[in-house]
Amino acid sequence: MKLCMLKKLIREKLIIQQSEILLYLKSQHCTLMVSASIRSSQKPNKDGIRSPKIPGSALDHDNIDYRESQNSLTPQHKIKRAMTKNQDIERDENSLQEEIKVPLISQEKRDGNVENGNGSELQIKEERFMVYLSTFVAVCGSYAFGSCAGYSSPTQSAIRDDLSLSLAEYSLFGSILTFGAMIGAITSGKIADYIGRKGAMTVSSGFCVAGWLAIYFAKGALLLDIGRLATGYGMGVFSYVVPVFIAEISPKDLRGALTTINQLMICTGVSVSFIIGTFLTWRALAITGIVPCAILLVGLIIIPESPRWLAKNGNEKEFEAALRRLRGKSANISEEAAEIQDYIETLEKLPKAKVLDLFQRRYLSSVTIGVGLMVFQQFGGINGICFYTSSIFESSGFPADVGTIIYAILQVIVTALGATLIDRAGRKPLILVSAFGLVLGCLLTGSSYYMKEHGIAVNAAPALAVTGILVYIGAFSAGMGAVPWVVMSEIFPINIKGVAGSLATLVNWFGAWACSYTFNFLMSWSSYGTFILYAAVNALAIVFVIKVVPETKGRTLEQIQTAINA
Structure with a gap:
C-alpha cells in the first residue's frame, strides 16, 4: 500500500516537473518573441542597449510574487494550473505571433517608405540623369549655334x-x-x-567643324565664305533638331x-564669342567654335x-530600351510607352505629309501656332535691334562697349530665369509678359x-x-526668345513634324534676314517711327497669343495634339 502511494507521488512529481518545464519553455519562447517585437520598434537607450524584458509581467520568472504563488500551490493545483496555462499559452502564442507579425510587417513597410522617402530625391536624380545628360549633349549644338x-x-x-577684304566682301561674309x-x-x-535626331545633329556638327576649319585656313574671301556658309547650314539644322530632340526625350514636367536651355546656350555662345573675341585672334576664335561640336x-x-522617332520608324525594341534608359530602370514606362505607341499607330494610318498637306484643316491650327509665333518673334524687331545695338547706343550718346557688355550679361541672366519659370508659370504667361x-x-x-x-528734354533722351533697349532685350530673353521654340517643338504632330518644323524654322530665318536687312x-x-512699328507688331503678338496659342505646360506631346484637335 505504501509502495503504491510512493509510486503515485513520484509519478505526480514527475508530471508537475514536466509541466513546469513545458510552461517555462513556452513562456521563454513568448518572452523572446515579445522582446523581438519591442526591439523592432523600441529606440535604444542612452547606452545604445535595448531591454528585452517586460518587468513585472506573468512571463517574468524572476518576479518574486510569481515564485511565492508557485510555492504555495498543492501538487493537484499545480498540475491543473500547468495544464490550463499550457493551453492558454498555446492559444496566446498563436495570437501573439499574429499580433507580432502584423506590427513587424507594418514596421517593415514604414521603414521601407522612410528609406524610399529619404532616397526619393536620389532615386529621381538617378532616373533623370540620362535625360539631363542627353539635354547637355544636345545643347552643345545650341552653344555652337x-x-x-x-x-x-x-x-x-x-x-x-x-x-x-573690301566692305562689300565682308558684308557678304556676314550675310x-x-x-x-x-x-x-x-x-x-x-x-x-x-x-534620326542624333543623325541630324551629327550632320550639323560635321558641317560646323568643316566650316570652322575652312575659316581658320582661309587665305582669301572664297574659302572664308565657304566656311561661313557651312557653319550657317549647321546652325539651320541645329535650330530645328535640338529643341525637337529635347522635347521628345523629356518628361512632361521638365520639358x-x-x-528653354536651348535658347540659353545660344545666348551664352554669342556672349562668350563677344568676350573672348576681344583678346583672341580671329583664327583662334574659329578653333574655339570646334570645341562644342567635338x-x-x-x-x-x-x-x-529619341524614343518617339524610334517608335515612328517601327524600331520597337530600340524604342523601349531608349525610353527605359531615359526614365530609369525602376520607372514604370508601360503607360507612357502605350500612349506613344497608340498615337504612332494612329498616325501611321495617315499618308506621309507634304508641304501642301500642312494647310489641311486638321493641321491648320498647329501650323498657324508654330509659324505665327516665329513671325512675331522676328518681325517684332529683335535682329535689327540686336545687330545694331552698338550704333543705337552711340547715336543715343551712351558708350557702345559698356552697353554691349550689359546687353550680353542681361540676356544670359534673364534667359536662365525664364528657364526656371517656364514649367511653373506656363508658356502663355511668359510670352504675354514678354x-x-x-x-x-x-x-x-x-x-x-x-x-x-x-529737342524735348535732350539730356534725358x-x-x-x-x-x-535693355527693357526690350530683357523682355525678349524672358519669353519671346525661347518659348516659341519650345512651343514649336511641342505643337506639331509627329507625322508632319519634319515638314512643319522646317517651314517654321525657315520662316524664322527669313524673318531674321528681313528684319536685319530693312x-x-x-x-x-x-527713327522713332521704326520703334513704333515694332511696338505695334508686338501688340498684335499679344492678341495672337491670347486668342490662338494653347497652354502646353504639364501635358504629354500626345495630350497636346488631342487638345488642339478637340
Missing part, C-alpha cells in the same frame, strides 16, 4: 585687315551665314526624319525648362535616340528718338534710349 552667330562682330576689323541657315532649315526636317559628337555616342515688355521697350526707345529729333532703311525713314 551661338558661337557662329557671335563670331563676326568682334572679328570684323581684324579679318578685313589680314585678308584685305551668307543667314542664307546657309535658311538652307539648313529647309532640309533639317527631312534629315531628322530620315536618319519646358529643358527646351563634345557633341562624342556625347552622341553615349545618349539614346510681349508687354517688348511693347514698353519699343515705346521708350522710340520716345527717346522723338525727344531727340524735336540717351538714358531713356538705353533703358528702352532696319537701316526704316531708321533712315523715321
